[in-house]
Amino acid sequence: MAIETADVEGIAHLARIEIDEQARAGYARDLSGILSFVEQMNAVDTSEVEPMAHPLDATQRLRPDEATEPDRRDRYQAGAPAVEAGLYLVPRVVE
Amino acid sequence: MNWETVIGLEIHTQLATQSKIFSGAPTAYGAEPNTQACPVDLGLPGVLPVLNREAVRMAVKFGLAVEARIAPRSEFARKNYFYQDLPKGYQISQYDWPLVEGGHLDIDLEDGSRKRIGITRAHLEEDAGKSLHEDFHGMTGVDLNRAGTPLMEIVSEPDLRSPAEAAAYMKKLHALVRYLEICDGNMQEGSFRCDANVSVRPAGSEAFGTRTELKNLNSFRFVERALAYEVERQIDLLESGGQVVQETRLYDVDQGVTRTMRTKEEADDYRYFPEPDLLPVEIGADFVADVRETLPELPDEKRRRFIEEYGLPAYDAGVLTATRELAEFYESAVTESGGYAKRTANWIMSEFLAYLNKDSLELADSPVTPEMLGTLIARIEDETVSGRVAKDVFEAMWSGEGGPDEVIERKGLKQVTDTAAIEAMVDEAIANNPQQLEQYRAGKEKLFGFFVGQVMKASGGKANPQLVNELLKRKLDES
Known part of the structure; x- marks a missing residue:
């Protein structure tokens, strides 16, 4: 599967990263290379193999439902660029 | 042309846990902003999520109640998108391997028939925070108290064929999660939220039409109205030679119309991938068996039993089993009355519910207890008071003037049978x-x-x- 420069732009947009126009072709080539490398695995019959979701052969431990975290708002907000009335302030977002 | 409406609902229920799904921060509603948001909820570097056992238990309980399959192994996934009330840049959700799959719920239609609605899946995920767009010097305020609150998203099959069916399904599900005590069902506080996928197709056609998604239909009435509007809009569009565009629309309550919100992002725009911070969840048979033990009598069973045991008409049984609390109130009152089931049903459905409604009270806050009502009914049956005078006694009890015997005695209301x-x-x-x-x-x-x-x-x-x-x-x- 080949990645076009338009795909690179799309992915960069979703990830909110800026990529120089000149660099896009290079990324498209590199990403295509990675995909074709991965595609080699398609040659293997995996119909009998259970998909692996996690490399550790372990299962999730469950936590008792207890509220254990105290309110430390002041400490957490000390590092925030802007707060007011207990709220974190961020650049205005209008949908 | 005759058109057929096709609706599927996605319902988000906030699970009634004490703490968040992946952190130990409390989940109480209405706290001061950000006082219930710990480093995990804030998405600070270096923190790890740990899954809340109770959230899993509640989802399993739901799964059993709708006769779904409980996945012996399920997994969490990251749903990636950027929004200021989602500090990590992704929501932990489930994608390929949800906890609950393939259940169903039977709804009662207006013509008295029943219809089985498929439940595709129910999965666990975390809620996002809240943005306040009031003007903070041109900035947006973010409250992350809600971030990480456990949600169960319940996805129906596209089996609903009218706005009325959609509302009936939503009501039935609402009653069920409250019976199960896994969600408080408070729609005003956002504990029970509904999105709808809706499309129309020529009657008899197999293929689905292009659908739109309606967001945030947060009352039973709005669901029905918004869907009715949207169905009409799509039919008008198609009949005038236009095309339905796949998009997300928002219902405008004041105008009674739906409006474009954003064109639908394709699912892979969210770039789901397995959540590396959480291991697969394995649910053993013993866990499921334990949860099964805690299942209460469900609304349908209770309704059937009320008809058989108390000889009630189906309508009465439906009203009285609408919530678990009301059903319990009724049963206690019947016992107290000495078994006068139909008279007790009549009193609850007329006087009692009317008084609750008039004073906008919740059942739990009623000044009249089941014991008081049951005793009053016993006094009608033993002819201490007539049915007419009993209404005055009820009113006095409602105003806090004491129990029935006390009121009858003090006011000299005892019936003359001499x-x-x-x-x-x-x-x-x-x-x-x-x-x-x-x-x-x-x-x-x-x-x-x-x-x-x-x-x-x-x-x-x-x-x-x-x-x-x-x-x-x-x-x-x-x-």
């Missing part, structure tokens, strides 16, 4: 109204009611109506 006393009042009524007596005897029989009224008035409403009728009849008809 034949001699009533006979004296009857004689008096006849003697005082010779003209009416003459007319009555001349054949104007409807004057009988006039005499009943006179006697009841003389007794202050306390004379036993049957005795009054009997005695009057005898005396008036004797010449």
Whole structure:
């Protein structure tokens, strides 16, 4: 599967990263290379193999439902660029 | 052309846990902003999520109640998108391997028939925070108290064929999660939220039409109205040669219309991938068996039992089992009354619910307890008071004047069943109204009611109506 420069732009947009126009072709080539490398695995019959979701052969431990975290708002907000009335302030977002 | 409506609902229920799904921060509603947001909820570097056992237990409980398959192994995934109330840049959700798959819920239609609605899946995920767009010097305020609150998203099959069916399904599900005590169902506080996928197709066609998604339909009424509007809009569009565009639309409550919100991002725009911070969740048979033990009697079973055990009409049984609390209230009251099931049902459905409604009270805040109502009904049955006077007693109990026996005693409302006393009042009524007596005897029989009224008035409403009728009849008809 080949990645076009338009795909690179799309992915960069979703990830909110800026990529120089000149660099896009290079990324498209590199990403295509990675995909074709991965595609080699398609040659293997995996119909009998259970998909692996996690490399550790372990299962999730469950936590008792207890509220254990105290309110430390002041400490957490000390590092925030802007707060007011207990709220974190961020650049205005209008949908 | 005849069009068929196709609707599927996605319902987000906030699970009634004490703490968040992946952190130990509390989940109480209405706290000061950001006082219930810990480093995990804030998405600070270096923190790791740990899954709340209770959230899993609640989702399994739901799965069992809708006869779904509980996945022995399920997994979490990251749903990636950027928004300021989602500090990590992704929501932990489930994608390929949800916890609950393939259940169903039966809804009752207006024509009295039942319809089975498929439940595709129910999965666990975390809620996002809240953005406040009021003006903070041109900035947006973010409250992350809600971030990380456990949600169960319940996805239906596209089995619903009308806005009314969609509302019926939503109500049924709402009652169910409250019966199961896994969600408080408070729609105003956002504990139970609904999105709808809706499309239309020519009747008889197999293929689905292009759908739109309606967001945030947060009351039963709005769901029905918004869907009705949207169905109409799509049909008008198609009949005038246009095309439905796949997009997300928002229902405008004030205008009663739906508007474009954003064109639908394709699922892979969210770049789902398995959550590396959480291991697969394995649910053993013993876990499922333990949860099964905690299942209460479900609404449908309860309704069936009310019809059989109490001999109630289906309608009454439906009203009384609408919530678990009301059903419990009813059963306690019946027991207290000495088993007068139908009379108790009538009193709850007329007086009791009307008073609750009038004062906008929740059942739990009712000044009249099941014991009080049951005793009052026993007093009607043993003829201590008439049904008419009982209404006054009820009103007094509602105003906090005490239990039925106390009110009857203090206000002297005890019914007069002494034949001699009533006979004296009857004689008096006849003697005082010779003209009416003459007319009555001349054949104007409807004057009988006039005499009943006179006697009841003389007794202050306390004379036993049957005795009054009997005695009057005898005396008036004797010449």
